[in-house]
Amino acid sequence: MIKAPLPHNEAKRLKALRDLVILDTPPEARFDRISSFAAREFNVPIALVSLVDQDRQWFKSSFGMEDMQETPRDISFCGHAVAMARTLVVPDALKDPRFADNPMVVGQPYIRFYAGALLRLPYGQVVGTLCIMDRRPRDFDRLDEAILGGLRDLVVEELFRREEAVS
Template identity: 65%
Template sequence: MKQPPIPENESERLGALRALLLLDTPPEKRFDRIVQFAAREFDVPIALISLVDENRQWFKSRVGLDACETSREVSFCGHALSMDVPLVIEDALLDERFADNPLVTGPPHIRFYAGAQLRLASGLVVGTLCLIDQAPRTLDEMDLGILGSLRALVVEELTARPRGAGGA
């Protein structure tokens, strides 16, 4: 298993993440609607909004996964932070970075992963909108466009002013 690299701008990235004031906050409908739609649109059992701090990836919103966070060292999302394009792993068992990852060899048995970076206006990436399946898959250009549009919606909500408890 290859651990995710630490981005060169890690200090600034973490500052931007903390400034959002979203880590460890209750679920909000404004985010839950997006991951529910993503799970249905892509017919995947798991969809997440993952925010990556120093030690973990924490899920602001999740469908199909009971855990609210996992260690950054085993995270797929951590690998996406330094990339300019979405990270798409069609079959994790065939990818040397992930084949022996405990999230692949054990629950939730990830085989397919697609993570679109949550890039703020500053250019800093705070996490991903990701899709996960237990079977290998591919995405075509239309799928990537839809994932990109949903990612943009998440970024808009990340930077929007809070709308009260539960976020309408």
């Protein structure tokens, strides 16, 4: 397993995440509707709104992994996406050296496929992903990426609306 590098703007990214005042808040239907729709649209068992904190990824919304609120950042797929600053697609995690021996690949929930679209706030900071996962390898084409990106945009709008309400 290869641990994700930190983004060059990690301090600003973490500040933007904390300024949202959303970490460790209760589930909200508006985010759950989006993750549920993503799971159905892509016919996958898992869809998450994942926020990447300093040492963990925390799930604002979780479809298919409701028993898990967070995971360590160093085993997260989303940490890699945030560091890359672009959509991350892993067609088969067992064939990717970054993830082949990851505990979430070789154990529960047995992730084989991952696609994560970045949650980039209007002022540029990436705070996490809207991601989908499957227990089998998959292909992911440009249309799939566009659909996931559209759903991601809905999540970002909700994050920004929430930030405006808190401010």
